[in-house]
Amino acid sequence: MENQDYLWDRTGRDPEIEELEDRLSVFRLGTNGPPLVPSTRPEKAGSRFSLRFAIASLSTGIAAVIVAGFVFFWVLAPDNALEDVALAREPGKVAPNPIPQAPAVVQPVIRKTLARVRTRRRPLVRDAVRVVTPKTFRRPGPEQVAALTSEEKEAYDKLMLALSVTSSSLKLVQDKVNTLGPESPEEKNIKSRSNK
């Protein structure tokens, strides 16, 4: 007679299944012991992963610091920050805007990065205007010129010549613009719309 419990957990009796068990027991696993394995312990899970994770985390952190510094000193800083810095370095001058101060260790890196980016940046109209703005240029005094070496003096003379040529050219352009006369009513209308 069939006994479902015996098939499940061997409670009770089922002669048919007992006979099958007895017959098939010849195929049962022998008395072989476990295989010989090396005495060294298997590698612990996650040991490689933790090392890689630590390296990746460190790299990501360094990259994040560099990007944050770049964003802060280049994107968030005012456009005339370098000029303010230059003004602040002159004795007796006060910068008009507060200057953000980076740690001394990273200042050379920031300075180099800013110089590179500024030279690669597409020139803007306001940059061109700033070139002719008097506040960015301080003519050195006679005692400073006398202290220059011969090479510096030659470079200074060339610079003065170039500036005078540029200045006269700009003067000619300005005179030409001034001779064009007052704005037409249509131009005034366009200008007022753009201002709004």
Next chain:
Amino acid sequence: MSESEIARQIFFITKKDSTPETADAEASAGGLVERVIAGNKDAFDELYRKYSPMVHGIVLARASRDEADDIVQEVFITVFRKLHTLNDPDSFGGWIASIARRRVTDHHRSARPEDGITEDIPVKRRPVTEAREVLEIIRSLPDAYTETLILRLVEGMTGPEIAESTGLTPASVRVNLHRGMKMLREKLGTGD
């Protein structure tokens, strides 16, 4: 039984029950796996003792008896080497079962064509021919029924033991056992 013996038994029982959770945790698959990873050789022997019948049953469902013994050894060597890749130690049963199935497949793939399944059973033990025929009939059943029936009838494991070691649910094992046994009876000609 003398009073001292009774007292000793009570004492041992009390002592054993004092940390039942710790003992259960160490004896569980997860605890054994962690101890093996920590370098405990005895824990590996315990893993073998606990899971080798299940592995043998799975292998025997697909390979001859002689091959099965060798494959079981290979499976446990693989287990020792790759144990650190097991993310959840408590899922050790299902993990080693999948290794055993894959190992048999690889074995057949690499075997030469003339290496067919041959049974070399000691003649003196039982009517071997009948046993071999019954085993072949069990092997002809669907895989789920074959594995479960071999674990039950050949390896002598109970349903709850099969469920625990293979990672299957007890309900699945019960269904496989009853449906497999029904099909086996029909093929043996002893069904109702």
